[in-house]
Amino acid sequence: MRSLASVPIGLTTQVIDVSGEDSVSLRLLEMGLTPGVEITVVSTAPLGDPVELELRGYRLSIRRNEATRVIVAT
C-alpha cells in the first residue's frame, strides 16, 4: 500500500481508500476516488504539483498534499 502521491507518472493502479474525514476527503470520494476504482497518474505540473489523474473516463487534477490522502495498491 502506498499513497497516490508516490505513484510515478504513467502508472495505473487501484484506489484502496481515502484517509481522513474532512471536506477534502469527501470531495475526493464524490469525484469518484472510491475503493476499487482504477486510476492513472498522467502527468504533473512543472514544479511537480498539482498532479493530473485519469479515472472513470475523465481527467482530474489534485494537489500533492491531497494525493497523499489517497491510498492505492502497490
Next chain:
Amino acid sequence: MSSTTTRDTTKQHVADSDIKLTVALLGNPNTGKSTLFSAIAGIPTRIGNYPGVTVEEKVGQFRHHNTIIELIDLPGTYSLNSKSPDEEVAVDVLHGRIESIGQPDCIVVVADATNLNRNLFLVSQALAVGRPVLVALTLCDVAESKGIQIDREKLSQILGCPVIRLVAPRHDGVDELVESLIESSEKSGQTVPASLNSRLAKAANSNRSIASAEAIERYAWIDEITKDVLSVSGQQIRSLGDRIDGILTHRVLGTVVFALTMLAIFSSIFWLASPLMDLVSGCVEWTAALAESVMPDGILRSLVIDGVIAGVGGVIIFLPQIAILFLFVAVLEGCGYLARAAFLMDRLLVGVGLSGKSFIPLLSSFACAIPGIMAARTIENRRDRLLTILVAPLMSCSARLPVYLLLCSAFVPDVTVGNSWIRLPAVVLASMYLIGILVAAVVAFIFSRTIFRGPPQPFVLELPSWRWPQFAVVAERVREAAVSFLKNAGTLILAVSIIVWALGSFPRPVLDAGVNPQSAEQQGEALRQSFLGQAGHLIEPVVKPLGWDWRIGCAAVASFPAREVVLGVLGVIYNLGDVDPGEEEGASMLIRQLRAATWDGTDRKVFTLPVALSIMVFFALCAQCASTLVIIGKETASWFWPLVSFTYMTALAWVGAFLVFQIGTALGW
C-alpha cells in the same frame, strides 16, 4: 433555432389559460449545460445574484404551445452534499426554499455521455429530491466518436426516469427534451431505485461519516449498473484531444504555450482595444463638444461637461477592454484551456496563499482591475476568490501607465544602466509593475495566514475534454459583462463624478476684477479656492513626509475616484488650464511646468527624483478607483470588503511613498 421549432423564446405574455411550469437545470460543470440552456430558452430573462450571496442566478422563459416554462440554470455542481455556496444554492432551489422561484415542477439533470460514471453521482442524488427527474445526455457525438455506447433504454429503466439523447449545438433532441419534461412534470414525484436505496441503507451503518459512506455506496451502485449499460467498443486510439493535452500539460512545451497564450491575451487587450477605445473616446468628445455648443455658459454646462461627461466618459472608455477580455476568458473557458492554465500556475500561486484559478483574474487586472475582479467568479472557493479580489487592484492597471510614463520621462535621468543597453527610465517603469506584484504576493501571504486562515480547501479541478467553445455561450458572457459594467457606469460612477466635480467647482472663486475667468491662471485659482483645493491644503502635513507639496496632495485627492484625472488636475493646478497631457504638446508643457515648480515662497524645487518616485509608488499601491471599489462591493455583496481594500491599499501606498522618498533623499538620488 430552426424555423420548424414550436418553442417561442421571445418575451412571453402569460394568459390565464396557460400552464406554467418551473424547471431546474442541474448538472456538473463542463457538461454543456449553458449551451443547452441557450438552445432551449434563448437569452436569459433574469440574471443577477441570489439574495444575500454572490452566486449567480440565471433564469430563462419560453413557450411551448400553451405551456409557459421558466427554466432555471443552476450553478454547475458535482454534488448536492457539499458546503460551497454554489452547491447550497442549488439545494435550496431544488427544495423550493428560494421564495422568488418556488419549488421546481421537474428537474433536468444534464449528464456528460463521455463521462457517464461520474455524472451519474449527481443523478443519483437528484432522484432523492422528490420532484420528477429527467436525464439529458449531452456530448453524445463526442462519446460516440470515442467508441462509447450507452444503452439509454436500459439506463432509463434502471433509474426510473427518461433519458434523452442530445447533441445541443445542432439542437438534436431539444424538442424531444421539452416534450418529455412537460410530460414528466405531470408525474407526482420520483422514486429512488430500490437497488440504490438498499445500498444507502448499508451506508448508515458504517463507521465513517454518512456523507463519505454514501458517496462510496453510490459509486458502487453506479459501477454495477454501468456494467449493463455502458460499453466502450473498438480500440481507444489516442484522440486528437489527448495529443493536444500531451503538449499543453507537458512540463516544458506546456509552459511555453501557456506563456505565449497569456502574452497574446495581454497584448490584445491593449492594442486590439485601442482603435475601439479611440472610437469611444471620440464619441465622448463629440458629446462634450455638442453640450458646449448647445448649452448656455454657466454652472449647469460645467456640470454636464466637466462632471458627467468627463467622469462617466472616462470610465466607459474601458468598455472595449472589458468586452475583449471577457471574450478571451469565455473562449478559453469554453474550449477547456482555463482549467489547464490553472493547473500549470497553481503551485506558484499556492506559495503566496492563492490558487491556480486566480491567475487569469490577476493577469487581466493588468489591463483593468474591473474585468479582472469580475473574472474571479470562476473561483468557486470563497476564500480564494475573496483574496484574489482583494489583491487584484495591486496589479498596475492601464490607467496608471500615463502617470508612470510622464513622471519617468520628466524626472528619471535617461542614462544606461551599468554597461548594458537598458535605459534607466525603462527600469523604473518595470519596477513599478514589479512593486505591485511583490506587494500583492506579500499581502496575499499575510492575509492567508491571518484573517483568511482556515482549513485547507480542496483544489480538486476537473480538466475537461477539449471541445469547440459554443458561440451562443461566449456571446452571452460578453453581453452580460458589458451590460453590468455599463449599468455601473450609469449609476454609481455618475454619482461619484458629480460629487468630485462639485468639490472642485465650489465655492465659486473670488476672481480678480476684469480678468478672463476662462484663462489658465483663473482656472488654477478657481481650483485652489474650491473644496478640493482646500482639502489639498488641509492634508499638506500628511503628504509632506512623502515629499509632496499641497498641490500634489490636491491632485492625489482629486484622483481618488479615478486616477486617470491626476495629470489633468496637475495641469490645471499649475495653471496650464485645459491642457491635455495625453497629447505630446500638452505633455511637454506639463513636464516643463512640473520641472519648474517650487515650494510656495521659496526657490526650492518640488519635483526631485525621490518625489517623482514617491508619487509613482503611491499610485502603484493606492486604490484610486471608485469603479473598482464599486465592483468589489458588487462581487462580494457587501460594503465591508471595498472598505478594507481602500483602507489597506491607501495605508500601504502612504508607507511605500514615504519609504521611497526618505530613502531616496537620504541616498542623494
